[in-house]
Amino acid sequence: WSEKELQKLHKAIAAFPKHRSGFWQEVAMAVGSRSAQECQGKYMEEQQGKGSKQQPRKTTSGKPEKKDNSCLDPADQKEAVITARVGTLKRKQQMREFLEQLPKDNHDDVFTATPFQNRRVQV
Secondary structure, three states: OOHHHHHHHHHHHHHOOOOOOOHHHHHHHHHOOOOHHHHHHHHHHHHHHHOOOOOOOOOOOOOOOHHHHHHHOOOOOOOOOOOOOOOOHHHHHHHHHHHHHOOOOOOOOHHHOHHHHOOOOOO
16 A cells, blocks of 8 residues: 555545445545455554554645544543633634534434435425
């Protein structure tokens, strides 16, 4: 596995919702040069080895990605506590911080469920 392939793999895993069927096929399409079984095997291998060693990550852009950091070191980050009063700007900022810390792909979307998938809803 090359560095570019590993970067594509990690970005694709972070981008796609894990609960959908065909997740590994979508990841393999995003990586391009590997099959779904190879991507899944590499990801599982990294997850098994993660407890014993940490691989240094290189980011090409200047800003760090928040998704990767929240997945890698949850113990290092402090829990966002909402202390401001309702209706204040500080409350909005604290709520935004709190919601950014929540996992983004572990929720079920009501409208992607099977009965609602092909139904048009009038708004």
